[in-house]
Amino acid sequence: METSTQRGRRIGAGVSVAVLFATGLTASGAATVEPSTRLASPAPTAGSSARALSLRVTVAERGLDIPWDVAVLPNGDWLVTERDRQRILLRTVTGRLRVLAAQPAGFWSSGETGLMSIAADPSFVRNSRFYVCTGYETNGRHGIRVIAWKLNARHTDARRVETLLRGIQITSGRHGGCRLRFGRSGALYVGTGDSAVTSNAQNRQSLNGKVLRLNRFTGRAWPTNPFTNADNRKKRFVFTYGHRNVQGLALRPGGVMWSVEHGTYRDDEVNKLVPGGNYGWRPGPGYDESRPMTDYRIPGRQRGAKWRSGYPTIATSGATWVRGRQWGAYRGALAVCALGGERLLFLKFGPRGALKWARAPDRLRGDYGRLRSVKQVHGGPLLVTTSNGGGGDKILRVSPVR
Numbered sequence: 372m373e374t375s376t377q378r379g380r381r382i383g384a385g386v387s388v389a390v391l392f393a394t395g396l397t398a399s400g401a402a403t404v405e406p407s408t409r410l411a412s413p414a415p416t417a418g419s420s421a422r423a424l425s426l427r428v429t430v431a432e433r434g435l436d437i438p439w440d441v442a443v444l445p446n447g448d449w450l451v452t453e454r455d456r457q458r459i460l461l462r463t464v465t466g467r468l469r470v471l472a473a474q475p476a477g478f479w480s481s482g483e484t485g486l487m488s489i490a491a492d493p494s495f496v497r498n499s500r501f502y503v504c505t506g507y508e509t510n511g512r513h514g515i516r517v518i519a520w521k522l523n524a525r526h527t528d529a530r531r532v533e534t535l536l537r538g539i540q541i542t543s544g545r546h547g548g549c550r551l552r553f554g555r556s557g558a559l560y561v562g563t564g565d566s567a568v569t570s571n572a573q574n575r576q577s578l579n580g581k582v583l584r585l586n587r588f589t590g591r592a593w594p595t596n597p598f599t600n601a602d603n604r605k606k607r608f609v610f611t612y613g614h615r616n617v618q619g620l621a622l623r624p625g626g627v628m629w630s631v632e633h634g635t636y637r638d639d640e641v642n643k644l645v646p647g648g649n650y651g652w653r654p655g656p657g658y659d660e661s662r663p664m665t666d667y668r669i670p671g672r673q674r675g676a677k678w679r680s681g682y683p684t685i686a687t688s689g690a691t692w693v694r695g696r697q698w699g700a701y702r703g704a705l706a707v708c709a710l711g712g713e714r715l716l717f718l719k720f721g722p723r724g725a726l727k728w729a730r731a732p733d734r735l736r737g738d739y740g741r742l743r744s745v746k747q748v749h750g751g752p753l754l755v756t757t758s759n760g761g762g763g764d765k766i767l768r769v770s771p772v773r
Contacts, residue, residue, distance in 0.1 A: 425772035426734040431754065432462055432766040438756040440550075440689065441746045441766065442491040442501060448526055449754070450501055451766070454485035459503065461526055462766075471522070471529040479508035482544025483564075484515065490551040490559070492587065499523070500532065502587065504549040504561065506541060515539035515549055517561055519587070535559075535590035538605060539578045540566045546579075550689070552620035552628070559587040560610065560628055562617030569655040572613050573669070576603045580652060582617060582630055582644060584610040597647035611642075613650040613673070615664060619690035621705060629677075631690045631707055635660040639687040640676035641705065643724045648674040677724050685712025688758075689744030693717070695751060698771050708742040710758060715742055715769070739767060 435453060442450040447464040450471075457480055459472040478486060484506040492500040499522045507516040517536040522529045539561075541547050546564030554560055565571040565580035572580030575598060584593040585608055592599055592607035601607050611630075619631030632640040632650075642650055651665030651673035667673050680687065690707040698704075700719075707716040715735040719727040735742070735755070743758035753769040 426732050427770045427772050428734055428738075429768045430765050431768040432468065433764075434762060435460075435756075435764040435766065436762045437485075437758050437760055438743070438764055438766060439486065439758075440488045440490075440744045441754050441756060442489045443746055443748050443754070444491055444526075445496050447748070449766075450489050450491065450522075451756075452486045452489045452503060454487060455480045455760075457486045457505070459486070459489070459520070459529060461522075461529075463526065469527060471527075472520075472531075475531065477507050477509060479506040479513055480544075481506065481513075481541075482547075484541050484544040484547030484549075487547070487549045488551040490553060493553050493557055500587075501529075502535070502551055502559065504551050506544070506547060507537070513541050515541050515547055515563070517551065517559070517585075517590075533590070535587065536561065536578075536583070536585060536608070539563050540568065540571065542566050542568065546616040546633075548617050550617060550620045552622060553587075554584070554622060554628055555626040557587065558584045558593045560584055560620050562614070562620050562630055564616035564633075565614070565652065565654075567658055569658050572615065572652040572654075573649075575601075575606045575609050575612055578605050578608060580612060580614045580616075581609050582611045582614065582620070582628070583608040595646075610646060611644050611648045611650060611674075613648075613652050613669075615652040615654075618688040619707065621690040621692055623692050623705075624694070624703075629690070629705065631687045632664070633686055633688075634664050634680060634684040635662075637680070637682040637684055638664040638676070639680040639684050639709075640664055641678040641687070641690070641707065641718060642674065643677050645674060650674050650676075677720060678718050678726050678729065680712075683711075685714070686710035686741075687712075687716070688742070689746075689756075691745050691747050691753070693753070694747060697751075697773055699773065701771065706745050706747075706753060708745050708755060710741040710743060713737045713740055713742065715745065715753075715755060735767075735769065739765065 437454040439454045449462040451460040457474045457478045461469045486505045488504045519532040545567045548563040550562040561583040571577045598606045616633040630642045688708045704717040704719045714731045740759040744756045755767040757764045
């Protein structure tokens with residue numbers, strides 16, 4: 372006989388994204404023992420939600436090719452990566468675009484993997500350091516590395532400093548991750564994909580299908596990681612595991628890191644990360660993608676998603692928590708890009724992570740194609756990158772119309 376918890380999970384997993392946004396319903400899954408639920412979106416109220424639905428979108432930069440990520444520097448300049456061209460770009464506050472590095476030695480691209488995420492050091496004003504996550508080739512063998520760089524004083528050139536982390540597996544280029552973000556303590560978080568290898572996500576001695584945490588200067592595992600005393604070196608880096616393909620990381624004000632993950636043909640996920648948590652991806656035997664994104668049949672406790680897309684997948688990607696009073700009801704929401712769904716989602720969660728509502732404004736639904744990454748400019752506009760390829764990609768500047 373089906374229990375209420377099982378029934379809740381089945382209902383939540385089957386809710387279509389098309390239905391969610393047509394009806395104002397949202398799907399969420401909370402902790403392991405809690406059922407998935409559907410919540411009605413609250414009606415817009417004058418002066419908050421109603422106004423926040425209107426967005427102004429302008430093209431800030433064009434002529435790019437799969438700009439994977441953006442880092443906003445303290446002076447207002449942006450660092451930008453292009454995945455397949457393997458370029459690190461700098462856009463100045465005056466609108467000038469400079470190439471800091473192009474196809475650096477060893478950098479490698481294939482399929483979904485290439486020059487991916489970029490993040491500026493929390494102490495960038497003092498040390499001018501930034502970090503990239505990239506596909507890498509050495510002696511004919513491929514992997515993914517996290518590499519530290521340093522920008523010169525005039526912001527006209529950058530040099531490679533050191534490799535902080537290697538050993539993240541990649542095969543064909545599928546499910547390469549790889550998002551970089553910083554925690555409140557200055558730890559560097561790295562979201563990885565499972566490289567489409569059956570055993571990786573559940574194997575805590577693999578760096579794949581994980582969120583990792585490390586020291587940004589030494590490259591060592593962060594000392595308070597949940598498995599910091601493990602005999603296996605790779606296991607010491609693991610913060611959470613059981614992920615399929617982590618595409619987004621976002622530090623919520625208050626200090627808790629959240630992740631965004633690609634689903635299979637269903638159930639993209641937004642997860643609240645708990646140290647040592649298992650998020651339930653286990654595609655075996657064989658790489659069987661009909662398995663649920665959170666497989667509660669795995670021994671031990673599985674952490675359920677706080678939001679999931681249902682069917683079909685919309686391929687959620689980069690995310691950021693929205694700050695600033697001008698955003699009205701969207702202030703404090705998680706903005707999430709969707710590649711396949713070609714939209715920008717806003718997800719509002721309560722203090723403990725319960726989903727309140729989900730909205731996808733019409734202004735960013737299909738007008739610009741695939742959307743990959745979103746970053747906020749010092750509490751102001753959002754920068755959203757498109758991911759359509761062919762040299763026609765853009766960085767969009769998105770602001771609320773109040």
